[in-house]
Amino acid sequence: MTIIRFLVPRMGAMLLLLLLLSFLVYTLLAASPGSPLQTLIGARPPSPELVAALQAKYHLDEPFLTQYGYWLTDALRLDLGQSISIQTDRDVLGLIGDRVAITLQLALYGLVLVVGFGVPLGMAAGIRRGRTTDRAVSFLATFAISAPPFVLSIALLYVFGVALGWFPVYGVGEGFSERITHLTMPAVALAGFLSAVVIRQTRAATLTVMQQDFVTFARIRGLSPARILMRYALRNSSLPVVTSVGLLLIAALGAGVFVEQVFSLPGIGTLLLQSVINKDIPVVQGLAVCLGAMVVLVNLAVDLLGLALDPRTRTISKAGTR
DSSP: OHHHHHHHHHHHHHHHHHHHHHHHHHHHHHHSSSOHHHHHHTTSOOOHHHHHHHHHHHTTTSOHHHHHHHHHHHHHTTOOOBOSSSSTTOBHHHHHHHHHHHHHHHHHHHHHHHHHHHHHHHHHHHHTTTSHHHHHHHHHHHHHHTSOHHHHHHHHIIIIIIISOOSOSSOOOSHHHHHHHHHHHHHHHHHHHHHHHHHHHHHHHHHHHHTSHHHHHHHHTTOOHHHIIIIIIIHHTHHHHHHHHHHHHHHHHHHHHHHHHHTTOOSHHHHHHHHHHTTOHHHHHHHHHHHHHHHHHHHHHHHHHHHHHOHHHHHHHHHHHO
């Protein structure tokens, strides 16, 4: 019952958020310069018959709220419409499905690098506060956080792709090994900025935990530093780190737009830019809803993981539902 009480209000809030997001994006696209009719006509002569047919097919002659109502009714049936520019009459869900795997693979690869390097470095800096290790890790985090992903992407592309030739400079390859090779530089570029946030968050959480009384008592009892680190420091500092990692996964999906452009990856970011330039409203609207759904699901997963990691949050949650 506790999980149900926890999930029901959040699911309702998420559905409301997606509804507001879809309406806002639809409004901004309708208010932006240009017309979908121009994209649909293309190079063909704009005869009155063609214009009337296109307006009737895509409801372009209807009021704004009516057009949104048509879209929302179809979206509730998981029909996000058809593309009008990228692949004419192609189902939007099919287009997104073709691209979403690349974006998720890149985001997860970058997240693995962030956690694999950021958490150990942050804990090492927190444990050795004020020492050479702490200063070196803090300098590295400052350097990484000052390098935007697209700048780091260009630098990696030139040094390791063009000058040294260690990694391919574009595309995704075929098969697992080629996919890893092609996504390594984009993932490193994506992880550079994000790892700095994890390092700082982990360092701050470790500093707080190492100053607690239970750590002092563990040292007095003669527990080994490794046991103190794994049983006390890591577990008790995991909640803020998990929260920040969840938020960074969302940030990785956004930053991936620029990284995909630099490395010519056929992901959601490239599709989004193409559809915005061409004012392909069905594709932009579908991408906005899908990305919004990913964001709210990641937030929900982080909340559930926080309940599992820290019993105190379960107590707070129960108290809040009374």
